[in-house]
Amino acid sequence: MKKIFQPGRKNIYLDYAATTPVDPAVVKVMRPYFDKAFGNPSSLYKQGTRARAAIEASRKTIAGIIGARPSEIVFTAGGTESCNLGIFGAAKNYPPTKKFRPHIITSAIEHHAVLKPIEALKGEGYQVTILDVDSAGQINARDLKKVIRPETILISLMYANNEIGTIEPVAEVGKLLTRINTDRLRNGLTRIVFHTDACQAAGSLDLDVHRLNVDLMSINGSKVYGPKQTGFLFIRTGINLKPLVYGGGQEYDLRSGTENVPGIVGLAKALELVRKSKVLEDKRIAKLQSYFLERLMKIEGVRLNGPANGHNRLANNINIMIDGVEGEALIMYLDAKGIAVSTGSACATGLADPSHVLMSIGLSAKQAKNSIRMTLGKSTTKDELDYVLEVLKPLIAQLRMVKNFL
Numbered sequence: 001m002k003k004i005f006q007p008g009r010k011n012i013y014l015d016y017a018a019t020t021p022v023d024p025a026v027v028k029v030m031r032p033y034f035d036k037a038f039g040n041p042s043s044l045y046k047q048g049t050r051a052r053a054a055i056e057a058s059r060k061t062i063a064g065i066i067g068a069r070p071s072e073i074v075f076t077a078g079g080t081e082s083c084n085l086g087i088f089g090a091a092k093n094y095p096p097t098k099k100f101r102p103h104i105i106t107s108a109i110e111h112h113a114v115l116k117p118i119e120a121l122k123g124e125g126y127q128v129t130i131l132d133v134d135s136a137g138q139i140n141a142r143d144l145k146k147v148i149r150p151e152t153i154l155i156s157l158m159y160a161n162n163e164i165g166t167i168e169p170v171a172e173v174g175k176l177l178t179r180i181n182t183d184r185l186r187n188g189l190t191r192i193v194f195h196t197d198a199c200q201a202a203g204s205l206d207l208d209v210h211r212l213n214v215d216l217m218s219i220n221g222s223k224v225y226g227p228k229q230t231g232f233l234f235i236r237t238g239i240n241l242k243p244l245v246y247g248g249g250q251e252y253d254l255r256s257g258t259e260n261v262p263g264i265v266g267l268a269k270a271l272e273l274v275r276k277s278k279v280l281e282d283k284r285i286a287k288l289q290s291y292f293l294e295r296l297m298k299i300e301g302v303r304l305n306g307p308a309n310g311h312n313r314l315a316n317n318i319n320i321m322i323d324g325v326e327g328e329a330l331i332m333y334l335d336a337k338g339i340a341v342s343t344g345s346a347c348a349t350g351l352a353d354p355s356h357v358l359m360s361i362g363l364s365a366k367q368a369k370n371s372i373r374m375t376l377g378k379s380t381t382k383d384e385l386d387y388v389l390e391v392l393k394p395l396i397a398q399l400r401m402v403k404n405f406l
């Protein structure tokens with residue numbers, strides 16, 4: 001892909017886990033749906049039917065990629081909405097009563113798009129168990145099995161973590177739940193619905209919903225070189241959800257409102273492209289990750305947060321703790337040198353609490369604040385990483401020195 005950023009000054013983007021630039025090929029296929037085939041997809045004349053056909057073709061493309069039926073794909077306005085629809089949609093089938101307080105299980109390192117809806121449900125009387133993770137950020141399927149109760153209705157486990165790149169054992173949990181659900185249905189208990197937030201996994205991991213044995217899967221466009229505010233929720237046939245948005249009944253009555261036709265077309269194209277180049281691109285990125293990490297680890301007082309690379313860690317994710325250097329200060333200085341990195345969570349701008357993910361894997365609040373995340377992507381080159389190393393080494397030394405003077 002051509003560099004999107006202006007040449008002439010350094011512009012090194014290492015925050016692909018926050019969002020990605022839209023692939024020019026994606027922009028191209030979206031273009032006609034802004035002004036040529038702009039019709040309302042529910043209209044019966046040519047402009048409308050053309051828009052409708054584009055939506056259904058996109059649905060088919062996406063279904064093919066994840067091994068689902070087209071009728072199992074509901075388009076939304078992004079990852080957050082997909083997670084909310086999956087979680088609230090499943091939970092609202094079981095309003096808490098005096099006799100039955102439904103139970104939900106999730107992990108401590110979920111994105112806020114999952115944790116906050118579940119917190120809200122807790123406020124409405126649902127029971128909630130938040131599973132601890134190990135020092136690599138992984139949950140243990142045996143621990144999960146132990147906390148399942150007769151009242152359990154929903155489990156939400158992310159596929160890959162956005163801050164430290166941990167890949168969770170989703171397929172293992174899916175298999176376990178398939179067995180558990182067979183027994184439960186025989187015993188007149190509720191079927192446990194299994195949701196996975198796959199927003200960080202969509203570019204590189206296996207998305208086959210049957211191999212994963214998931215009932216609900218959230219994916220967004222903005223992490224796979226597609227447009228922001230686009231996404232979908234996979235909903236397995238037979239799983240009934242309550243809608244969040246009521247109105248004209250679009251998207252199988254689960255997400256009313258005139259469809260974002262260019263967005264949907266762009267999302268499908270983006271996912272298609274990213275899956276096509278996956279094998280080669282993953283190898284290239286993994287090589288860069290090893291190269292970069294090896295050199296970062298040679299800097300004194302630098303430690304990798306999360307799993308070792310190659311061990312259930314996304315190939316594009318590096319999260320490091322730097323002794324005596326505040327992440328937020330470092331980010332500003334790096335920005336001045338034309339390098340964009342983050343503290344991990346791009347969502348909570350403004351007042352930055354220490355990351356709940358880093359605290360969950362055993363870092364102190366201070367260590368969490370001394371951490372930065374660098375995530376690689378399509379445009380990342382070895383030269384860029386060499387430049388970052390060149391800038392980073394003296395900068396870390398300077399920031400430590402300044403700190404000692406204060």
Ligand SMILES: *Cc1c(COP(=O)(O)O)cnc(C)c1O
Binds near residue numbers: 017080083113221
């Ligand atoms: C980005 C992200 C989300 C939120 O997606 P939006 O499209 O920004 O709403 C949810 N979960 C994970 C793991 C993410 O990385």
